[in-house]
Amino acid sequence: MSVKLTFLGGVGTVTGSKYLLEAEGLKILVDCGLFQGYKQLRLRNWGPLPVDPKSIDAVILTHAHLDHSGYVPLLVRNGFKGPVISTEATRDLCAILLPDSGFLQEKDADFANRHGFSKHHPALPLYTRKDAELSLERFRPVGFGAQKKLFDKVDVRFRGAGHILGASTVELDWNGRKIVFSGDLGRYGDGMMLDPEPVRHADYLLVESTYGNRLHEQEDPEDVLAKVITETAGRGGTIVIPAFAVGRAQLLLFHIQRLKDAGRIPDLPVFLDSPMAVSASEVYRGHLGEHRLTAEECNWSGNAARYVQDVEESKDLDRNRMPKVIVSASGMATGGRVLHHLKHYATDHRNTILFAGYQAGGTRGAALVAGATSVKIHGSQIPVRAQVGSLQMLSAHADADEIMRWLGNFQAPPKLTFVTHGEPDAADALRHRIESDLHWSCHVPDYREEIELA
Structure with missing residues (x-):
């Protein structure tokens, strides 16, 4: 047979x-x-x-x-x-x-x-x-x-x-x-x-x-994150991180909290703007032993980030000019709330768009990482003047x-x-x-x- x-x-x-x-x-x-x-x-x-x-x-x-x-x-x-x-x-x-x-x-x-x-x-x-x-x-x-x-x-x-x-x-x-x-x-x-x-x-x-x-880069991701966040904040800019709602978003918050605790980055507000990522973050607490984190380390809302659930609160993030970190799905910028943030923040040279995972060919993420000077979002070409980076080692x-x-x-x-x-x-x-x-x-x-x- x-x-x-x-x-x-x-x-x-x-x-x-x-x-x-x-x-x-x-x-x-x-x-x-x-x-x-x-x-x-x-x-x-x-x-x-x-x-x-x-x-x-x-x-x-x-x-x-x-x-x-x-x-x-x-x-x-x-x-x-x-x-x-x-x-x-x-x-x-x-x-x-x-x-x-x-x-x-x-x-x-x-x-x-x-x-x-x-x-x-x-x-x-x-x-x-x-x-x-x-x-x-x-x-x-x-x-x-x-x-x-x-x-x-x-x-x-x-x-x-x-x-x-x-x-x-x-x-x-x-x-x-x-x-x-x-x-x-x-x-x-x-x-x-x-x-x-x-x-x-x-x-x-x-x-x-x-x-x-x-091969993945051997550089410490916290060194790269600290440099990007500090330099962007120094320009008065915002860091937008398109992140996969499961895995990448949680790991990013883990590293950001460690950097804050060590005093290695400015005490910027950090927002997790993805209802899916927020819900997924809670699942980690229900499966202790299947990952390396403790229950306390899984308490991202009490530590690293403010959870954003409401659509209007998400829109307010684009109206607020204060330097901040926005972690939002989707990770390859193919959909979700992050597209609205990219439309707003990609046009300003003070800001940084920082990717944190694999970018499949044909996605906006792949185009941005490759150096695209504009991307099409919601039917319009959006000029890209912000800095664009990638945390390849966080794959x-x-x-x-x-x-x-x-x-x-x-x-x-x-x-x-x-x-x-x-x-x-x-x-x-x-x-x-x-x-x-x-x-x-x-x-x-x-x-x-x-x-x-x-």
């Missing part, structure tokens, strides 16, 4: 992760993410899924980021009736991220219709908040390390991947054939998350390659050396290793390194490619 593996996303790009396994009349989808970035990728979200959602028996999620979970509401709306298997923390974060994603899509569509800048008449959301809330009923959480049997044929086990709260490496045992999905691997020695757990054996392995051709993804370190835990080479979840140059560089250093058999798959795992 062979298992057919089809790559429906997460290949040639770092978004849209979807891997379909088929055997013995079963169809299991590992990850169910949204495509982000380039328009030709985003359009895939609107087209029909290459497999009928009604025919899928189960979904397994590696973690809660929308490029891995954000398609679940649409899958359920289009007829999927099976369970969504995840860790408990992933379920808790999806309960925040997915409804918020639907809400933002509704708001963006409404904004486009009111201001007339969409090419579609009317502009519609991909899915709604209600769609997302209904999809949460399909979740069936499983603890780390526990074995879950699906349909008496497949055993599933989650191991910690680092990266963000709840992130996992997925081990599937299908009638003695072990298939491992790395998920998004985290960093070793991260300030907040635990190290990725080792995996010793796989017949077939799918490994991410987001930073497969790069939640393992770099090339860290991926190789994780692969070094295997006691024997997999029969075949698929290099996924990376831009083409990163994926091919990692493939070459694995083949050269480990002498493993590797393959970089194409979108919708089908492989028989014999």
